[in-house]
Amino acid sequence: MKAKLKSRVIGQDHVFDPLERYVLIGEKGLAPPNEPKGAFLFTGPTGTGKTETAKALSETLNCILLRFDMSEYQDDKKFLEDLCHMLDTHTSGIILLDEIEKGSMKIFDYFLQILSEARITFQRKTYDLSGFYIIMTSNIGSKNIMGQDNFTVARKIVERLIQSHFRPEFLGRIRRDCQICFKPLDYDALKQIVKQKVEMEIIRLQEKGYSLSYSESILPFLMNEGINPEFGARPIVQTTQKHIAMALVCASQTAGILTVNNSQLTLA
Ligand SMILES: Nc1ncnc2c1ncn2[C@@H]1O[C@H](COP(=O)(O)OP(=O)(O)OP(=O)(O)O)[C@@H](O)[C@H]1O
Ligand SMILES: [Mg+2]
Incomplete structure (x- = not known):
């Protein structure tokens, strides 16, 4: 799996160890009960392969990719409606929440529930998300690391900005090694x-x-x-x-x- 992803997404080799590790756990049904199969937060500069990695993973696993452009969701109820509409017809796959910082802050309450219980309720119906991987992406900090050649320094800057932007209870639900900063492409x-x-x-x-x-x-x-x-x-x-x-x-x-x-x- 790693080799396939590496050949598709160039220059981001550090992403695939943690990704493969947790996907293997998810695929073997060993993820913690009542949680999604895996949850990842991809950060880093624009155009460096975050969305591409989610697409490549869905092709590798031969599963559906349900993508939500969070910048279109200033209304949290609309997001819930659209998500549950998708969940009416899909019970497994990858849910990609792109640019999460651009959606309504209220949506984070749904994320908390999805990440810790793999459940969401809409119009009295409860949906089970334990068959899904959740991949979230964010561009936070990507402008701040422009021209920073030292990736360790760049990653620290992004991490600090991510920590000051997102609530600790949200970040606390995503494993540290699943919060992955993509590299600027050289x-x-x-x-x-x-x-x-x-x-x-x-x-x-x-x-x-x-x-x-x-x-x-x-x-x-x-x-x-x-x-x-x-x-x-x-x-x-x-x-x-x-x-x-x-x-x-x-x-x-x-x-x-x-x-x-x-x-x-x-x-x-
Ligand atoms: N590392 C990479 N290897 C191969 N192709 C890439 C890579 N990074 C980006 N691309 C190509 O560039 C385009 C944009 O990539 P992608 O959508 O993954 O960007 P992104 O990191 O999600 O950016 P944004 O934060 O703006 O959403 C795609 O067509 C993708 O194929
Ligand atoms: Mg993207």
Whole structure:
């Protein structure tokens, strides 16, 4: 499992030991009774693989991922309604609560109950969440660690801000080793990500009838076009998809080698 996740989420190897440990416990039915199968808090800079890790885990476990963008929930009742609506049709999987700090503070009362009892009641019906992993993400502190090359220092800064933002009874319900700070992606990691995204895009486009390969020269080109470490890998992903799409739009054939020509990607 770890190897699969590592090949999908680059430069975040420290995440997968605790993740695998608690997922194995969860999968063997050894999590504490009346608790979710596992609960994780992912922190750290934007675009570094927090949501991607949740997606990769759901694919590895072959289970559903129920994602809630908490910035859309200023109304706690609406969140409860949407969550329970999902729980009407799903009894296991991963619940991803993205950017938890952006939702209504009242929602934390539900989180407390979910994390400690794996239960939630809505309209007189009680739902059991003990078949779910709960993954929460937060961007708190990510601006404060911009340009901080020492990850130990960066992680400490994030931890301190997380502790001053969230109530102790909330953080106390998530094991310390399940509160994981993602690393800012360095140049080497971004280089590997460009290659990974090109190869993923080629596979995706196969299903649309394209038969593509690529010249290594497109990798530094895409890297140059997309690099903006402030936003992690996101600009690289967008640039890669945009340039490959443009090359295909301009090509008359559906098979060939992606190369760089006159500062743009072309299909030769
Ligand atoms: N470490 C990584 N390895 C491979 N791809 C990555 C990595 N980090 C980010 N990406 C890619 O960048 C895009 C954004 O990543 P993701 O959604 O995981 O960011 P995030 O950490 O959740 O950021 P945010 O805090 O803004 O939600 C995705 O397309 C993902 O595939
Ligand atoms: Mg995210």
